[in-house]
Amino acid sequence: MPGGAPVKGWLEPVALGSVWRWDTMAEGPEQDKRLPSRRMADDLRERITQRELKPGDKLPSERVLAAAYGAARNTAREAVALLQAEGLVDAQHGRGVFVRSRPALMRLGANRYSRRLRGETGLSPFRIEVTKQGRSPRVECRSVTQDAPPEDVAERLGLDRSKDVVIRRENWYFADEEPVQVGVTYIPAAVAGASPLASEKTLGRGSIYARFEELGYPIARIREEISARMPTPEEAKGLSVPLGVPVIEVLHTGLDDQKRPFEVTRLVMRADLNGLDYEMPVED
Amino acid sequence: MPGGAPVKGWLEPVALGSVWRWDTMAEGPEQDKRLPSRRMADDLRERITQRELKPGDKLPSERVLAAAYGAARNTAREAVALLQAEGLVDAQHGRGVFVRSRPALMRLGANRYSRRLRGETGLSPFRIEVTKQGRSPRVECRSVTQDAPPEDVAERLGLDRSKDVVIRRENWYFADEEPVQVGVTYIPAAVAGASPLASEKTLGRGSIYARFEELGYPIARIREEISARMPTPEEAKGLSVPLGVPVIEVLHTGLDDQKRPFEVTRLVMRADLNGLDYEMPVED
DNA sequence: AACCGGAACTGGCTTGAGCCAGTTAACTGG
DNA sequence: CCAGTTAACTGGCTCAAGCCAGTTCCGGTT
Numbered sequence: 001m002p003g004g005a006p007v008k009g010w011l012e013p014v015a016l017g018s019v020w021r022w023d024t025m026a027e028g029p030e031q032d033k034r035l036p037s038r039r040m041a042d043d044l045r046e047r048i049t050q051r052e053l054k055p056g057d058k059l060p061s062e063r064v065l066a067a068a069y070g071a072a073r074n075t076a077r078e079a080v081a082l083l084q085a086e087g088l089v090d091a092q093h094g095r096g097v098f099v100r101s102r103p104a105l106m107r108l109g110a111n112r113y114s115r116r117l118r119g120e121t122g123l124s125p126f127r128i129e130v131t132k133q134g135r136s137p138r139v140e141c142r143s144v145t146q147d148a149p150p151e152d153v154a155e156r157l158g159l160d161r162s163k164d165v166v167i168r169r170e171n172w173y174f175a176d177e178e179p180v181q182v183g184v185t186y187i188p189a190a191v192a193g194a195s196p197l198a199s200e201k202t203l204g205r206g207s208i209y210a211r212f213e214e215l216g217y218p219i220a221r222i223r224e225e226i227s228a229r230m231p232t233p234e235e236a237k238g239l240s241v242p243l244g245v246p247v248i249e250v251l252h253t254g255l256d257d258q259k260r261p262f263e264v265t266r267l268v269m270r271a272d273l274n275g276l277d278y279e280m281p282v283e284d
Numbered sequence: 285m286p287g288g289a290p291v292k293g294w295l296e297p298v299a300l301g302s303v304w305r306w307d308t309m310a311e312g313p314e315q316d317k318r319l320p321s322r323r324m325a326d327d328l329r330e331r332i333t334q335r336e337l338k339p340g341d342k343l344p345s346e347r348v349l350a351a352a353y354g355a356a357r358n359t360a361r362e363a364v365a366l367l368q369a370e371g372l373v374d375a376q377h378g379r380g381v382f383v384r385s386r387p388a389l390m391r392l393g394a395n396r397y398s399r400r401l402r403g404e405t406g407l408s409p410f411r412i413e414v415t416k417q418g419r420s421p422r423v424e425c426r427s428v429t430q431d432a433p434p435e436d437v438a439e440r441l442g443l444d445r446s447k448d449v450v451i452r453r454e455n456w457y458f459a460d461e462e463p464v465q466v467g468v469t470y471i472p473a474a475v476a477g478a479s480p481l482a483s484e485k486t487l488g489r490g491s492i493y494a495r496f497e498e499l500g501y502p503i504a505r506i507r508e509e510i511s512a513r514m515p516t517p518e519e520a521k522g523l524s525v526p527l528g529v530p531v532i533e534v535l536h537t538g539l540d541d542q543k544r545p546f547e548v549t550r551l552v553m554r555a556d557l558n559g560l561d562y563e564m565p566v567e568d
Numbered sequence: 569a570a571c572c573g574g575a576a577c578t579g580g581c582t583t584g585a586g587c588c589a590g591t592t593a594a595c596t597g598g
Numbered sequence: 599c600c601a602g603t604t605a606a607c608t609g610g611c612t613c614a615a616g617c618c619a620g621t622t623c624c625g626g627t628t
Contacts, residue, residue: 094620
């Protein structure tokens with residue numbers, strides 16, 4: 001495969017090994033020029049996508065893999081690392097490497113802001129969606145503080161970063177005690193006033209948007225700016241994001257019936273568990 | 285550093301090494317128990333987020349890094365690989381490892397379906413957005429074929445996978461000749477009929493939705509299902525997605541004024557160059 | 569039957585060595 | 599002055615070896 005220094009090879013005393021190497025090349029003109037680690041990865045990927053290895057199945061151990069290809073353990077490790085970075089596979093210390101199963105995505109829609117849903121169930125859309133999947137939801141408000149808004153938030157709320165303050169509410173969302181989302185909501189102090197929004201961790205029936213409505217800010221429009229990226233180390237730890245899984249970040253702005261922004265929420269969620277689902281009219 | 289088996293150490297004959305190990309622990313209670321590769325990665329990440337290393341800057345070479353920490357080159361490589369997987373850094377063969385710059389995201393909004401925009405400019409929203417960024421857009425229709433629809437597409441179009449056929453149009457989107465998106469549009473054969481949609485690669489002024497309108501399918505509502513994941517090897521190659529960068533997948537359904545689906549498009553785009561931006565009414 | 573220990577597996581991380589292949593700049597000869 | 603070569607960088611990949619740390623299971627003890 002090297003073929004890097006064939007000329008040198010001729011000048012130097014003919015090594016025993018080089019002979020059969022050239023022979024095999026002559027016999028099999030269809031040289032597999034892929035690197036060993038890629039070959040292993042490609043083969044495994046093939047077996048996975050062909051369903052020969054099904055979700056939950058265990059891959060051959062690194063040492064077995066290496067032996068099978070006549071390669072070093074590190075090379076097999078490299079192959080596994082590639083699959084892991086693609087999110088195809090999940091390594092568990094001491095147990096093995098397993099084909100990742102694709103759990104049903106939780107589909108967050110715009111209807112999560114619907115007043116009707118709010119009224120009918122009294123439950124937050126998150127709870128509804130998780131329950132629908134047969135898992136048990138939990139929402140935890142970790143902190144309610146007051147601070148200067150981040151740049152992008154200030155911009156969307158029409159605030160001056162150096163002057164205005166916002167209430168910052170940090171919420172964690174769990175399904176079966178597994179963390180799946182973090183949301184940080186920013187509310188202008190002028191909007192929250194002395195309401196529970198400004199201080200209470202629990203907001204009572206009908207979710208936060210019922211409270212906004214009581215304050216004179218009925219949610220009429222939303223803007224959602226969506227991006228995706230790899231998690232920071234903190235996010236990876238906090239959300240226990242597996243290797244090879246990105247996060248979706250949603251910067252959400254709530255607007256009242258006069259199109260005034262009264263709230264911004266930054267949602268970060270595991271992309272292997274969550275998706276978004278919007279249906280909307282084409283305007284104008 | 286290990287300190288993993290201190291108890292065992294007491295039971296066994298006292299090794300010479302263990303003495304100073306306990307000593308140093310006593311002297312410096314602030315043991316850095318992180319693994320060498322993590323320490324290097326953490327330090328570099330810190331320097332990057334603190335802007336000491338700015339986008340475009342070159343990191344110390346692997347060999348220099350290794351020497352600085354008294355570690356092997358492979359360990360430095362591991363550290364770099366971690367940063368790469370986080371999408372913080374971009375390695376270039378022969379040149380070095382560079383802090384990745386965060387280019388402005390292209391923001392695709394729902395307004396891309398607006399009839400007014402379509403009429404006013406005659407340009408597709410993609411072209412508008414790219415031009416706005418001072419780059420030159422290009423759209424290339426790679427193929428127009430006829431086939432059975434994929435499962436999820438059939439579902440959304442209300443078709444029977446084994447009976448109905450669809451027109452499949454594959455489009456590639458470039459900015460400055462850099463591929464940034466791929467879109468595959470599926471149209472029921474019954475909808476496309478013998479129109480240009482069914483055969484022509486170029487569709488003329490006003491983009492594809494003008495053609496649909498002419499056929500009696502004015503786009504009135506859209507549904508967009510969004511997810512994110514790591515690219516497949518094919519996507520990584522086709523879109524030249526750098527390591528550590530996910531893709532955003534949008535499964536888009538176009539509905540006419542009677543809420544009938546007449547078209548589904550699967551869009552895959554590099555998450556480091558693209559984002560989505562929706563503004564919509566809260567319905568009900 | 570319950571417990572505990574160890575053996576034999578698993579992946580995690582590191583070392584230090586070597587070769588290959590891009591890149592760049594300085595040096596050379598025309 | 600330009601063109602081509604070369605040397606000294608860079609990262610890419612592999613090897614072989616070793617130790618550590620989880621997991622699992624089996625067999626012996628209590």
